[in-house]
């Protein structure tokens with residue numbers, strides 16, 4: 001699994017596409033930012049005058065599908081928040097299907113390439129760290145997460161968003177990306 005996140009806020013553009021000479025497009029801009037409270041990739045549905053309300057459900061579905069698509073391709077987003085800044089569409093192509101498909105391919109192409117690989121060092125997988133991680137996987141004791149954060153920090157881990165993720169999220173379950181980084185898939 002390849003892990004990426006957004007380390008600093010960026011603006012990513014959903015490209016405009018046209019087909020067969022006929023105007024058929026969905027284009028726009030999203031602001032992507034790091035957010036340790038997010039487990040994977042979250043779309044924030046903020047009010048945006050240039051983001052037609054009726055497109056929001058299709059765009060949200062496209063984000064979820066795009067995230068799922070990256071997972072099936074062995075790629076994983078972590079702690080990334082996505083806010084629409086602008087979204088424009090042409091009359092010809094207002095179907096939910098078109099908006100969903102465009103957003104999905106945007107997530108797995110543009111956003112993925114704009115994201116940073118997580119600089120996770122093998123040296124942080126100290127014996128104590130791995131033991132704590134395995135224990136959490138079998139017991140799911142939420143109290144163990146800050147302890148794991150301390151152990152990782154002692155092993156040299158200096159990724160603020162990773163440490164904050166363990167110290168602030170109440171429950172990660174088996175899908176938590178930190179445990180996938182440490183132990184592989186559940």
Ligand SMILES: [Zn+2]
Pocket residue numbers: 039165169171172175176177178
């Ligand atoms: Zn987690």
